[in-house]
Amino acid sequence: RKRRIIKSLLVSCQSHESRYLVRSLIGKLRIGLAEQSMVVALAHSCIRSQYSNLKETTLKERLDNGTLAVKDAFCQCSFYDILVDVLINKGGIEKLKHLCKATPGIPMLAHPSKGIDEILKRCG
Structure with missing residues (x-):
């Protein structure tokens, strides 16, 4: 295949x-x-396909917000197959925060943390 x-x-x-x-x-x-370039490209392609008829200033703001959302989702779930599936099939950038979460099996933190309380608060 x-x-x-x-x-x-x-x-x-x-x-x-x-x-x-x-x-x-x-x-x-x-x-x-680099990997971050791929993440930015994913965000830009998703935003540009959804909002192709926006003014340049509004589009730039959406691109910045979308890039931040995709980068954050990639930090939580660094699997391109899951990330792209959510972007294309399951609601786009708006659903990333809810569907791309940290998964068991990868022993790392997405963001540096100061203590266990902060980690528990972030992971719910």
């Missing part, structure tokens, strides 16, 4: 796109694309 998807992506590429697609698939992308 993955091979079929990759093949269709390669077939639909134009000019130099296939080079970047292959590099990103093998993890050797040399254009400075």
